[in-house]
Structures are given as C-alpha cells and as structure tokens.
Amino acid sequence: MTFLRLLARNRLALAGLVVMAAVVALALVTPLLPLAPPNVTDTGNRFLPPFSEGAPLGTDHLGRDLLSRLLWGTRLSLAVGFAAALIAAVLGAAIGIVAGYYRGRIDNVVMRGVDMLMAFPYILLALAIVAALGPGLMNALIAVAAVNVPFFARNIRGITVGIANKEFVDAARLSGLSDARIILTEVLPNVVPVIVIAMSTTVGWMILETAGLSFLGLGSQPPVADLGSMLGEARSALITNPHTSVVPGLMILVIVMAINLLGDGVRDALDPRLRSGALSRPMAATRVDRGDRVPPPADPEAVLALEGLETQFHVGKRVFRAVGGVDLSVKPGECLGIIGESGSGKSVTALSVMGLVPSPPGVITAGAARFRGEDLVGMPYGRLREKRGRSVAYIFQDPLATLHPLYRVGDQLVEAIRAHRPIGRAEGRARAVELLRAVRIPNPEDRVSNYPHEMSGGMRQRVGIAMALANDPDVIIADEPTTALDVTVQAQILSLLDDLRRSRGLAIVFITHDFGVVGQLCDRVAVMYAGRIVEEGPTRAILETPRHPYTARLIDCVPELGQGRRRLEAIPGLPPAVDRLPEGCAFAERCRNARPDCRAGDIPLEREGTRAVRCLHPETHPEREAAE
Amino acid sequence: MGRYILGRLVSAVPVLFGITVIVFLIMALIPGDPATAILGAYATPENVAKINRDLGLDAPLVLRYFNWLGNMLTGDFGTSFSLNRPVLDEVLERFGATLILAGSAFVLCAVFGIAAGVVSAANQYGAADKAITFAVLLGISIPSFFLGMMMILGFAVTLRWFPVSGMWPIYGDRDLWALLDHLAMPAVALAVVATGVVARLSRSAMLEVLRQDFIRTARAKGVHERGVIWRHALRAAMVSIIPVLGIQAGFVLSGAVYIEIVFQWPGIGRMLVNAILTRDILLVQGGVVFVAACYVLFNIAVDVAQSLLDPRIRT
Numbered sequence: 001m002t003f004l005r006l007l008a009r010n011r012l013a014l015a016g017l018v019v020m021a022a023v024v025a026l027a028l029v030t031p032l033l034p035l036a037p038p039n040v041t042d043t044g045n046r047f048l049p050p051f052s053e054g055a056p057l058g059t060d061h062l063g064r065d066l067l068s069r070l071l072w073g074t075r076l077s078l079a080v081g082f083a084a085a086l087i088a089a090v091l092g093a094a095i096g097i098v099a100g101y102y103r104g105r106i107d108n109v110v111m112r113g114v115d116m117l118m119a120f121p122y123i124l125l126a127l128a129i130v131a132a133l134g135p136g137l138m139n140a141l142i143a144v145a146a147v148n149v150p151f152f153a154r155n156i157r158g159i160t161v162g163i164a165n166k167e168f169v170d171a172a173r174l175s176g177l178s179d180a181r182i183i184l185t186e187v188l189p190n191v192v193p194v195i196v197i198a199m200s201t202t203v204g205w206m207i208l209e210t211a212g213l214s215f216l217g218l219g220s221q222p223p224v225a226d227l228g229s230m231l232g233e234a235r236s237a238l239i240t241n242p243h244t245s246v247v248p249g250l251m252i253l254v255i256v257m258a259i260n261l262l263g264d265g266v267r268d269a270l271d272p273r274l275r276s277g278a279l280s281r282p283m284a285a286t287r288v289d290r291g292d293r294v295p296p297p298a299d300p301e302a303v304l305a306l307e308g309l310e311t312q313f314h315v316g317k318r319v320f321r322a323v324g325g326v327d328l329s330v331k332p333g334e335c336l337g338i339i340g341e342s343g344s345g346k347s348v349t350a351l352s353v354m355g356l357v358p359s360p361p362g363v364i365t366a367g368a369a370r371f372r373g374e375d376l377v378g379m380p381y382g383r384l385r386e387k388r389g390r391s392v393a394y395i396f397q398d399p400l401a402t403l404h405p406l407y408r409v410g411d412q413l414v415e416a417i418r419a420h421r422p423i424g425r426a427e428g429r430a431r432a433v434e435l436l437r438a439v440r441i442p443n444p445e446d447r448v449s450n451y452p453h454e455m456s457g458g459m460r461q462r463v464g465i466a467m468a469l470a471n472d473p474d475v476i477i478a479d480e481p482t483t484a485l486d487v488t489v490q491a492q493i494l495s496l497l498d499d500l501r502r503s504r505g506l507a508i509v510f511i512t513h514d515f516g517v518v519g520q521l522c523d524r525v526a527v528m529y530a531g532r533i534v535e536e537g538p539t540r541a542i543l544e545t546p547r548h549p550y551t552a553r554l555i556d557c558v559p560e561l562g563q564g565r566r567r568l569e570a571i572p573g574l575p576p577a578v579d580r581l582p583e584g585c586a587f588a589e590r591c592r593n594a595r596p597d598c599r600a601g602d603i604p605l606e607r608e609g610t611r612a613v614r615c616l617h618p619e620t621h622p623e624r625e626a627a628e
Numbered sequence: 629m630g631r632y633i634l635g636r637l638v639s640a641v642p643v644l645f646g647i648t649v650i651v652f653l654i655m656a657l658i659p660g661d662p663a664t665a666i667l668g669a670y671a672t673p674e675n676v677a678k679i680n681r682d683l684g685l686d687a688p689l690v691l692r693y694f695n696w697l698g699n700m701l702t703g704d705f706g707t708s709f710s711l712n713r714p715v716l717d718e719v720l721e722r723f724g725a726t727l728i729l730a731g732s733a734f735v736l737c738a739v740f741g742i743a744a745g746v747v748s749a750a751n752q753y754g755a756a757d758k759a760i761t762f763a764v765l766l767g768i769s770i771p772s773f774f775l776g777m778m779m780i781l782g783f784a785v786t787l788r789w790f791p792v793s794g795m796w797p798i799y800g801d802r803d804l805w806a807l808l809d810h811l812a813m814p815a816v817a818l819a820v821v822a823t824g825v826v827a828r829l830s831r832s833a834m835l836e837v838l839r840q841d842f843i844r845t846a847r848a849k850g851v852h853e854r855g856v857i858w859r860h861a862l863r864a865a866m867v868s869i870i871p872v873l874g875i876q877a878g879f880v881l882s883g884a885v886y887i888e889i890v891f892q893w894p895g896i897g898r899m900l901v902n903a904i905l906t907r908d909i910l911l912v913q914g915g916v917v918f919v920a921a922c923y924v925l926f927n928i929a930v931d932v933a934q935s936l937l938d939p940r941i942r943t
Contacts, residue, residue, distance in 0.1 A: 116646035119927075120920050121882035124900075131904040131912045132654045208771055212886055215773050216901050231774060235890070238777050239785050239792075249774035257769035281752045281838040284853040356844055381853070389850035396848075401841040406863055406938060419850040451939045467849060 013265020019258035027075040036065035038072040039223040047241045060230075060244045061237050069225060070247055076226040078255070080141050080219075081207030087145035088206070089199050092152020097191060099153070100160025101183055111157065114150040122147040126209065130218045137210075137226065140219035144209045152198055159194050163187050200266045204259035211252050227252050282358035284385075286311070286351075288378045290366045297373055302329035303507045304353070304392065304475045309367035309377075311345075311352045314360070320579045322348040324531035325367065327605075328509075330475065335501055335508040337522030337539065339515060339554070343575055345531035346511045350477045352377075354388050371475070390420045393468035395478040399460035403452040409436075409463045410448035416470040435466040439496060458489035465496065469504075477509045482517065494521055515555055519543055527551045530586035531578055537611030547611070547618035550587045585615070593617045632935055636928045647920045648700070651913055652693050696913070705914035710906040715914035719896060723918065725795055726884050726895035728807070732815040733880045733887075737822035738873055742862070744823070745830020745869075749838065750857050760827065767824030772883060776817035776890035783813060793892040814891040818884055822876040829872045833865040840864070867938050874930035878923050 036055070042063035050058040050066075057066035099110040117125065126143040133139035163169060164187065172182045213219040214228030225233065227248045234244035295307040311323040323345045330336040338346045351357045353369045353376060369376045371391050376384060396402040404412055413435055414428035423431065429448065436444035439462040452460055461481060468476050478497065482490040498521055501508050510522055518525050518539060526536040527548065535548040546552040553571045573590040576582055582589065584599040591598070598616055605614045680686045687695070699706065705715035748760040784792040790813050796802050797810070837843065838861050846860045847853075885897025892898075896915055903911040935941040 112646075116643060116650060119643050119647060119924055120650075121878035121923050123879075123882035123885060124916055124919055127882075127885065127900055127904060128651060128654050128912065128916045131900075131907075131909075134907075135905065204769070211771060212773065215771075215886065216889060218901070218904060228771075231771075231777070235777060238781060242781050245774070245777050245781075249771065249777065252774060253766075253770050256771070257765065260765060260769050281749060281835050282843075284847065284856070351844075354848060356848055358839070358844075385850055385852060387850075388848055394845075394848040396841060396845060398841065402845045404842045404846070404860055404864065405940065406867070415846075415851065415855075416849040419852065419855070453940050464845075467845075470849070 010265040010268060012261050013268070016258040016261025016265065019254065020262055023074065023255055023258065024078065026071060027078050030071045030075050033071070035068035035071065038064060038068040038225075040064065041223075047237065047244070050243050050247075057247050058243050060234065061241075066244065066247050069230060070227075070251060073225050073227045073230050073248060074251055074255070076137070076220065076224070077207055077211060077228065077252070080137060080144075080210045080226060081203055084141050084145040084148070084206045084210060085199050085203040087141075088148035088202075089152050089195050091145070092149045093156045093191060093195050095149065095153040096156025096158075097160050097183060097187060100157040101164050101179070101187060103161070103164075107157070110153070114153050117147070117150040118154070120147075123209070123212070126213060127218075130213060135218045135221060137214070137220035137224070140210050140213040143213065144206050147209075148202060148206060151202065152195070155198055156191055156194065159191055160187060163190050197266060200259075201263040204256045204263065207259070208252070208256055280360050282362075283360075285355035285359070285381050286357040286362050286364055287359040288355075288364045290364060290378065294375065294378075295368055297368075297370055299329045300373070301331055302370075303332050303372060304509070305329035305368075305370045306349070306353070307368045307370065309349065309352055309369060310365045311348050311357055312363050312365050314363055318579045320361075320577075321531055321581060322362075322578055323352060324578075324581070326528075326531075326533055328526055328533070328536075330507045330509055332474065332507050333501065333505045334524065335498075335510055335522045337518040337525040338509065338511045338528060339513060339518055339525055340528035341513060341554075341575055343578070344528040345578070346528045347479050348531075349528070350394075350479050350509060350511050353477060354392055354394070355379075355384055356394070386420065389416055389468075389473065390471040391473055392475040392477060393471070393473040395461075395464050395468045395476060395481045397480040398484045399457060399464045400452060400484075402464060403460060405452055408449050408451055409455070410450075413448075413463070413467055413470055416467050420471050431470075432466075435470055436463070438469060438500075439463070439466045440492075441466075457485050458492065461485060461489075461493055462496070465493070465500075469500065472504070473506070475507045475509065477511070479511045480513070481510075483512070483514075490517075497521065515543065515557075527554065530576055530581060532586070532614065533605060533612075534587065534614045535612065536605075541611060545619075545621040547613040548587075548615045549591045549593050549617075549619055552619045553590075593619070629935075633928075633932055636931055640924050640928055643924055644921055647924070648697055648917055649693070651916050651920070652696060655909055655913055656689060656692070700914075700917070705918075706910035708903070708908050708911040710903065710908040710911065715911050718899065718911065719915050719918050722894060722896040722899045722915075723922075725893060726881070726888070726897060726919075728795075728811065729814055729818060729887065729893055729895055730877075730880045730884045732811055733818035733822065733884070734873075734877050736815060736819035737826050737876055737880065740819070741823040741826025741876075742830045742869060744827035746834055746857060746862055746865075748827065748831040749834035749861075752835065757831075760831075764824040764827045767820045768828070770820065771886075772817055772821055773886040773890050775820055776814065776887055779813050779817055780890070793890075795893055814887045814893055817890070818880055818887040821883070822880050825879075826869070826872060826876055830865065830869050833868045834861055836868075837861045837864045863937075867934070870930060870934045870937065874927050877926050877930070881919060881923055881926075 042059070045055070045059050045063040046061055048055050048059040050056065052058055055065050055067065057070060060066055060069065095110055099107040125147045129143035129146055130139055133142065169182060169186050172186050210219060211226065211228030211231070214226050215232040217229070217232055220226045220229045230248035231245060231252070234248065238245050298307060299305050306326050306328045309323055309326045310321070313320040313322055326349050328336065328338070338349065340346045348357055348362070352364055355376070357364070364377055367377065371387065376387060379387070403409065410429060410432040413432040414423065417423050417428060417431060432448050433444045436447055441447050441459060441462050447455070447459070452463070455463070464481070482493050485493065494517065497508060500506060510518070512518060522539045524537065525539045525542055526533045527550065528534070529550050535542065535546065535551045542551060543555060546555055557571070571590055576586050576589065582599065584601055585591070585594070585603050588594040588598040595617060603614050603616060605612050696706070703716060705719065707713065708715050708718055711718055744760050744764070748757045751757045780792055783789045791797065791810050795807070795810050797806050800806060842864070843856060843860055846856050851860065882897070884895055885901060887893060888895040888898040889901065896919060900912060900915045903915065
C-alpha cells in the first residue's frame with residue numbers, strides 16, 4: 001500500500017498512469033465506437049485535412065478515416081506491445097528461474113547463450129528474425145519478444161540465485177517437496193514483483209520496437225495498420241500532407257511517454273533510497289540561514305573560534321538539531337580534543353567550520369566560526385574556497401573513501417597545492433615527494449605515483465595528512481583520523497600529528513570518541529553530548545576529575561592496561577534523537593545523578609577557571625580534590 | 629595492458645563464433661525458401677532443386693554452416709542474388725556510410741548526454757535540471773523515425789536549412805561540407821534517444837558520486853566547484869557511464885536502420901531491410917554477422933577504455 005501511496009505522490013507518474021489508462025480504455029472500447037470502417041478506401045476523399053466533415057482527423061492517401069485508423073492502430077500497437085512484453089517476461093522468467101534454481105551445467109549453457117544473444121545490437125537481431133520468418137505483425141511480435149527474452153532471463157536468474165540460497169527454500173527441500181513445487185510455491189512468488197518492474201520499464205521499448213518494425217514494412221501488412229505502419233505509409237506524403245504522419249507519430253509519443261513516466265514512478269517508489277531524498281547532491285558549501293543572529297567576536301587570541309554555532313538537518317518537516325550552540329576556540333600550537341559518542345554532533349561541528357556539512361539537508365542556523373577574527377559562516381563561496389585547505393585543512397576518517405580512487409596520490413597532492421597557487425609539473429612533483437617524506441612515508445619517490453588502492457590504510461592516512469599539510473594551514477581539523485586503523489598504526493599517526501604540531505605551530509582540532517587518544521595528544525578537551533558541549537577544560541584535569549556525569553561514564557568506558565579486572569561500564573540507554581530533544585539536560589535519562597530540576601529548563605555551561613561544565617549536580621571527587 | 633587487450637580479444641572468439649551460429653540457425657531452421665524467393669514465378673520443382681544445388685542448400689546443415697563459416701573467414705561472404713555482386717563488397721560499402729552516421733550520432737550522444745547529465749546533477753532540482761529532465765523524457769519517448777520525419781518537415785522543407793535526404797548532393801562537389809550538410813539532421817535524429825539514455829544515467833551516476841567522501845575531501849582542500857564536478861565527480865562517474873556508452877553504441881549502430889530509411893541514407897540498415905524484403909538470405913546473413921562482429925570488437929574497445937580509466941581493473 002505504501003507503494004501505491006508513493007506512486008500517487010509522484011505527480012508525473014500519476015499523470016502517466018491517467019494518460020495510459022485513458023489510452024487503454026479508448027483502445028478497449030474502439031470496436032463499440034461509431035467510427036468509419038478503418039480499412040475501407042474512398043479514393044474520392046484522399047488527404048482530407050483534419051477537422052473535415054465526417055473525418056475529424058482527416059483522411060489518408062487512400063481516403064480512409066484517420067481517427068478510426070488511429071484508434072484501431074493504437075489498439076493493435078498496444079496489444080502487440082503488451083503481448084510481446086508478456087511473452088518475453090514469461091519465457092525469460094522461465095529460463096531465468098530454471099537456470100538460477102538448478103545452477104550447474106544448465107545455468108552455464110543457458111547463460112552463455114544469453115550472453116551471446118546480448119552481444120547483438122538488438123534491433124539487428126530482431127531484423128534477422130523477421131528476415132527468417134518473413135514480414136508480418138505476428139512475426140514482428142515474435143522477433144521483439146525474442147530479443148527481449150535474454151534481458152528478462154538474466155535479471156530473473158540473478159534474483160532466483162539469491163532466493164534459491166535462502167533458508168526457507170532449504171527448509172522446503174528438506175521437507176521433501178519436489179523441485180517443481182518449490183519453484184511454484186516458494187521461488188515464483190518472490191520473483192513476480194521483479195518481473196512486473198522489468199515489464200513496466202520495457203513495455204514502452206517493445207511498443208516502440210514493434211512500431212519500428214512495422215514502420216520498416218516488416219510488421220503489420222496492409223490493409224491492417226498499427227501505428228508504426230501508419231507512419232510508414234504516410235511517409236511518402238510527408239511533405240504534401242504532414243497530418244497523416246503527425247497523427248500516428250504523436251500517438252506513439254504519448255503512449256511511450258506515459259509508460260516511461262509510469263515506469264519511472266514505479267521504480268522510484270520501489271527504490272528505498274529515493275524515499276528519504278537521500279540521493280540529493282550536497283552543494284558546494286553548507287547553506288547558511290542565520291538571519292542577523294551573528295554573535296560578536298570574542299577571544300582575540302584564538303586562531304579559530306566557534307561562537308554559538310548551530311547546525312541543523314532539515315529532512316521533510318523534521319528538524320534534527322545536530323549542533324545546538326557550540327562555543328569553542330583553539331590557539332596557535334594548541335591541540336583541542338572534541339569527544340563524544342557517534343551522533344553527538346562532533347563531526348558536524350567540525351564540518352560546519354568550512355561549510356562542508358552536506359546541504360541539503362544541512363543548514364547552519366546560528367553562530368559564527370571565526371578564523372583570525374574573520375567569520376567563515378556566510379562568507380561568499382569564492383572567498384571560503386580560498387580559505388579551505390589553506391587556512392583550515394581537514395583530515396578525515398576512512399582514508400580509502402576520502403581519497404579519489406582514480407587519481408595517483410601525487411596528483412591529488414599537487415592538486416591541493418594548485419587549488420591555491422599555480423605550480424609547475426616538476427615543482428609540483430618535488431613538493432608532493434617532500435610532503436610524503438614529511439609524513440614519513442618510505443620511498444616517497446615511488447609512492448607518489450601510487451593509486452590509493454595500492455597503499456595500506458596507514459599509508460593512505462599519511463597521504464591524507466600530507467594533503468592537509470600541502471598549503472601550510474594554520475589549523476588542521478582531524479575528524480577521527482585513526483578510527484579505521486590498527487592500534488599500532490594509530491599510535492604512529494598520533495605521534496606524527498603531535499610532531500607536526502610542535503614543529504609547525506599548527507593548531508589541531510582532534511575529533512574522536514576515544515578518551516585514550518585524547519589523553520595522548522590534546523591539551524584541552526571538550527565533551528559533546530546531543531549537539532552541545534557538556535564539559536570543557538584541560539585534558540589532565542578532566543581525565544582525573546570529570547565533573548559531568550556523562551564525562552565520568554565515558555572515561556569509565558576506556559579499558560586500561562594493567563588495571564586488573566576493572567569493570568568496564570557501558571552507559572545504559574542511547575543518546576536522545578536530536579529531532580526530539582528533551583527539555584533541560586539531554587543526558588538526564590541516562591544519568592545516575594539526575595533529579596527533577598535537571599529536566600526543568602535549559603542548563604547553562606558554567607565556567608570556573610579553565611574548566612566549564614553544563615550540569616546542576618556535577619560529580620564530586622573529594623579524595624582527589626583534597627589532594628590537589 | 630597489452631596482455632589485457634589480448635585476453636579480451638581471445639575471449640571474443642567464442643562470442644563471434646556464437647554469433648555466426650545464431651545467425652545461421654535463425655536463417656536455416658525457420659521455414660522460408662530462398663530458392664522460391666529467387667525464382668518467383670519460375671519456381672518449378674526442378675528449378676528449385678537446381679538453385680538449391682547451386683547455392684549448396686541441399687547439403688546437411690552442419691556442413692552448410694562450416695562451408696559458410698569457412699568461406700567467410702577467407703573473405704567470401706557469398707554473392708547477393710538480388711544485387712548480383714559479392715556480399716562483402718556491398719556490406720563494406722554500405723557499412724562505411726552507416727559508420728559515418730552512427731559514429732557521429734555516437735559522438736553526439738556521448739558528448740551531449742554526459743554534459744546534460746553533469747549539468748543536471750550539478751543543479752539538482754534547479755531550473756536547468758528540470759528542463760533537462762523533461763527534455764530527456766521527451767527524447768527517450770519519441771520514435772527516432774517520427775523525429776526524423778518531423779525534422780525533415782521543419783528544418784528541410786519549411787526552413788530549408790538542410791537537404792531533405794541522401795548522403796551527397798545530386799549535383800555539386802562531394803566534399804566534407806556537403807557531407808556534414810547532409811549528415812546533420814540524420815545524425816541528430818539518431819542521437820536523440822541515446823543522448824537521453826546517457827544523460828539520464830550520467831545524472832544518477834553523478835549524484836551517486838557527489839555524495840562520496842572523496843568529493844568532500846576535494847572541497848575541503850579548496851578545489852573549485854567546477855573542478856569538483858568536472859574533474860573529481862565526472863572522472864569517477866565515468867566508470868559507470870562508459871558501459872552504457874557501449875550499449876548505446878550498439879543502439880545507434882542498429883537503430884540507424886530507421887534513420888537510413890527516413891533520410892534515404894545509403895547505409896547497411898537500409899540494405900538489410902531491402903534484403904529482407906527480397907529474401908536475399910546471404911546478404912542478410914553477411915550484413916548481420918558483419919555488424920554484430922563490429923559491435924563485439926567495439927565493446928572490447930569500451931572495456932579497454934574502462935580499464936584505462938579505472939586503475940583498479942587492471943591489477
């Protein structure tokens with residue numbers, strides 16, 4: 001039923017359905033209509049123009065009523081097209097099911113044959129079949145059906161192979177059902193929808209193809225005419241009496257177009273990816289819609305400062321508040337960690353800085369991201385592009401997916417440089433080698449001409465880092481750069497980043513879900529939960545005396561070597577969905593300290609010295625605080 | 629690379645062999661008697677038997693097949709009885725004309741189809757995207773022969789921009805300009821459907837690619853949006869566009885038959901239709917096998933192009 005609803009929501013498909021229904025209805029009632037006989041010639045009234053008396057669409061070269069011939073021709077064309085589709089579907093499905101169900105030698109022989117047939121340009125094959133059978137509508141129908149059988153056979157075989165390996169088929173086999181029984185009761189019902197889709201997308205072609213064969217004089221023979229042969233006969237009078245050509249031609253166009261619209265609608269309704277609008281392309285920069293709510297600049301020391309940043313995802317009527325007002329800053333040479341579970345908004349925060357949040361559906365709705373005092377949010381695209389990679393560079397998580405698979409890594413490095421300044425071939429290559437050496441890739445002269453798939457995960461991530469360094473940026477935002485890597489490689493990458501930071505005075509924003517990593521690298525850390533910062537401060541202080549219960553629970557999740565059999569505590573429950581955030585503290589549901597006032601209203605991020613926490617009932621650490 | 633091409637060529641041998649078998653079987657097993665067709669009113673039993681003997685049609689099927697295949701391999705495709713000239717000569721001459729027509733249509737459909745798909749994807753749901761999507765729908769729904777007829781009516785008869793039909797002017801020089809003048813309309817008419825298919829696929833391939841992480845990387849390093857679309861995204865999308873180009877090549881090659889009829893282009897499609905109507909079996913067989921073989925070879929070229937584009941295939 002959702003299928004029908006989706007189909008109905010697609011207005012174009014609906015239009016196609018209505019037109020098609022009208023044409024089919026017209027074709028069905030044609031014999032009942034008070035029409036002139038379609039095949040009776042009346043040479044006295046040749047080539048009457050449209051809107052003539054007694055002939056609304058005029059007459060053809062033999063004086064036959066065009067309206068009557070059009071309707072009878074449509075009836076014939078539709079019948080032949082649908083019949084061909086049905087024959088092709090039934091034969092193709094039968095072949096496909098047998099090949100896919102029995103596999104083995106039958107499958108091999110059949111599929112070789114199918115491949116062979118598909119090696120033909122198919123109109124040619126249809127011509128060859130008609131050549132053998134002789135011209136005639138029935139033969140054209142057979143030819144069109146025959147050339148489409150391989151298409152169905154291949155599709156259905158693929159589906160059947162999948163089904164034949166399912167448990168319910170095994171169960172049926174074990175219970176002693178015969179193969180024929182299993183095919184009919186278990187396999188066929190699952191294949192039918194696929195057959196219907198394949199038919200809905202090919203029936204338009206088949207109508208076109210049979211019309212084509214008739215047009216060539218190889219299909220329906222005079223005096224009976226389908227739409228194709230009407231057009232073929234009218235061709236000789238094209239210049240003198242174009243209406244005889246236009247009438248059947250337009251009819252074919254309308255029918256095929258309606259079928260195509262309907263077929264697209266059917267396919268879209270059945271393709272789940274299109275339902276949520278997931279197939280929309282991200283724009284060059286994230287959409288910004290923050291009105292005049294631009295906060296005043298703060299923290300002049302910071303190289304990068306986020307102020308009240310809010311980023312949302314607008315999907316249909318739902319609003320996901322991925323980032324709900326984040327303030328952060330990082331100074332030159334400093335490493336700031338942002339930590340949180342997946343879905344906490346840490347990556348979206350990072351991507352918002354340079355407008356890299358995919359949009360649609362992403363929108364930056366408030367706040368600012370200032371690089372050396374200049375607001376990056378809402379900056380014109382041209383200027384933002386110049387800043388990307390040069391002022392703030394990114395290192396992303398999965399280096400296999402984030403490098404272009406079809407360009408050599410050296411070329412990708414050179415491109416990063418070339419995006420910001422012209423550089424010659426030789427110089428570019430030299431610089432690429434230099435960059436690879438800087439990230440400690442062995443044999444950089446050889447590696448520079450590797451493709452990403454020829455490198456290991458660790459090497460690829462080094463390339464990712466080299467690319468981020470290409471233009472000597474002031475800030476590097478590393479979005480879980482070590483998550484996809486082995487532990488040993490992870491340690492190497494972390495120490496590399498730390499060295500680079502010290503030697504180049506880079507500011508690093510390091511996003512992770514792993515407190516272990518934060519402890520190794522970051523000076524300060526911000527903990528995010530449900531799109532907001534819940535705690536922030538110097539790394540050591542936070543690790544030792546976490547104030548926010550969430551931070552404390554997160555730290556408890558980290559296994560420590562040599563700590564014996566300490567119980568690793570998972571946090572019960574799940575983070576709230578960011579389109580239905582609760583009133584007050586978002587963590588209250590999962591918090592062991594939660595009291596009624598936690599859910600009463602918005603809780604501010606209270607700052608105290610170098611630390612800040614968003615909690616009414618923070619954790620206390622009497623023993624450690626006494627020691628301090 | 630050389631080994632890859634060689635491997636693909638070797639794997640084409642059974643396909644080519646299969647094509648000859650299929651063509652031969654279609655022509656041989658299905659009723660229809662060339663001797664009767666040749667003789668027409670003179671089809672007395674004695675004459676039919678004599679013709680069958682002359683054409684070797686009285687031999688066993690397998691023998692006839694290998695005779696035919698062996699002769700073809702030596703370049704002897706037989707003699708067309710309706711034209712009274714060697715099949716191969718006729719096929720080669722006609723195929724040249726078809727190649728010019730289908731080749732230009734193929735270039736048109738590749739260039740404009742890909743460009744339209746890219747522009748469409750880059751402006752998803754924008755005015756350009758909607759216009760292109762509608763044009764594509766129209767393009768893939770219109771029968772090429774009807775489009776050709778309407779083009780003749782509009783651009784040749786009414787506007788007089790192009791000649792109505794034919795490949796060369798009846799009087800005047802047979803130079804490149806004259807050819808292009810005659811080629812323009814049929815090539816466009818033939819290309820329209822294929823362009824629509826290519827545009828449609830290019831659009832969805834581009835949309836698929838534009839969501840990938842490496843596109844975000846390109847943007848993050850400051851590549852201009854033009855470079856992101858045309859260099860990064862299109863290059864990756866070509867991997868799924870090229871196979872469709874291969875299919876469309878087969879489509880324009882065989883779909884040329886309609887256009888050749890409409891525009892009276894002296895190509896192989898028109899030759900085949902005439903051969904079918906006169907039941908000139910050898911000519912049909914030779915023509916079909918020749919075109920199908922060319923298509924198979926072209927598909928190998930497509931695979932090679934694909935492997936040049938995607939280093940992951942080669943290794």
